Amino acid sequence: MKDLNHIKHFYFIGIGGIGMSALARYFKAKGNFVAGYDRTSTELTRTLEKEGIEVNYQDDLGMIPETILQNKENTLVVYTPAVPKELKQFLHLKENFEIVKRAQLLGMVTREKYCLAVAGTHGKTTTTAILGHLLKETGAKVTAFLGGISEDIQSNLIMQGDDVVVVEADEFDRSFLNLSPNLAAITSMDADHLDIYGDKSELEKSFREFAAKVPQDGKLFIKSGLPLDGFEIGINDESDFTAQDIRIEDGSYVFDLKTPSEIIKDLKFNLPGNHNLLNAITALAMAIEYGSPTDDLARALYTFRGVKRRFSYKIKTDNLVLIDDYAHHPTEISAVHQAVREMYPNKKVLAVFQPHLFSRTRDFAEDFASSLSEFDKVFLLDIYPARELPIEGISSAWLLDKILNPEKTLVTKSELQEKIKAENAEVIVMIGAGDIGEEVEKVKKTLLHEA
Secondary structure, X not given: XXXXXXXXXXXXXXXXXXXXXXXXXXXXXXXXXXXXXXXXXXXXXXXXXXOOOXXXXXXXXXXXXXXXXXXXXXXXXXXXXXXXXXXXXXXXXXXXXXXXXXXXXXXXXXXXXXXXXXXXXXXXXXXXXXXXXXXXXXXOOEEEEEEEEEOOOOEEEEEOXXXXXEEEEOOHHHHHHHXXXXXXXXXXXXXXXXXXXXXXXXXXXXHHHHHHOOXXXXXXXXXXXOOOOOEXXXXXXXXXXXXXXXXXXXXXXXXXXXXXXXXXXXXXXXXXXXXXXXXXXXXXXXXXXHOOOHHHHHHHHHOOOOEOOOOEEEEEOOOOEEEEEOOOOHHHHHHHHHHHHHHOOOOOEEEEEOOEOHHXXXXXXXXXXXHHOOOOEEEEOOOXXXXXXXXXXXXXXXXXXXXXXXXXXXXXHHXXXXXXXXXXXXXXXXXXXXXXXHHHHHHHHXXXXXX
């Protein structure tokens, strides 16, 4: 593999992915020529174009910039495993250029730096974003690659120096095994990505391999109860880092943080839900271990505004609330429900869910049905296929039959806005990892009579 310092041109196949786009931004900021391909134009790819990155949307060799094609020696092609392997651009560039997976490139970027990595089937994006924010706001020279768009900086990349790098460690395709973390966290190990792993035991095995990558002079932080050795994170328990005396004031959590050496009083945190409180404690523990001044951490935590599509308020009035969330696993949906009920205990809640992947819908159908049944009413969209072909017998209608709550119905995208408007629900939660995020803005406009 060429030394990254000798690479001047980068071409990303699947540049619109959240992890790919962060790396594209990083190398563009370093002064390199950066371009890429993606299947569709999105808000994120359009933002990349505004930042001076060339993006094309046709699988045509003629769309690849001449700067890439004429500079084979100092060009690196990067791809994501989600890209179809029959893609013409992929096949041509693989044959003629040096090519690496996104995870390999992230591993190369972080290898020579002090690395803080956050893994877990849920919670890693928000935890990584909080951690990056804490380090940035307390003056660390930090670069952070985030798995979501931080509301604070409207980006998935923090660049404030390179003494320390913060990364989201993705278990999909065992990508996180390319990393070399000095401090690491594992927020959860629930079964997921069974299309890759086959069963839960294989998934847990890969998390143990990731944990083993932490050196002897490093530290591993784990959610209390996980079958690993590390500093435990918890709420109102005997964990090494735990939240105590938790109360809700003006819609925010206020709590004390007990660490192995002190108690930090009256921390304020603006994201709802126990799952987010655990994310915050994990990030605080890692920041403290890294050496962030605890006196500054309280202010930094309070100013964290969240991550797009992670319990993001799109409308928040006394009479109407619209929340957008990326939840695509039963555990995540239950966490959203807990947060909504805590914040709005006496209001009718409508959940609009778009299942993500046929295989995930099949593998966790009973759990999806159980978690969705907790809401007052459910609208179910068609399954978002992402990288998959349909599986016979697996559909949203099949899943709907399993939901016990009788207040349930199938809805198409074309009728979604009017159906939601007709419900007069006080709280609407739109959840899923597919393109439902694009529908949220349309629903918002309809509800606010802007359409």
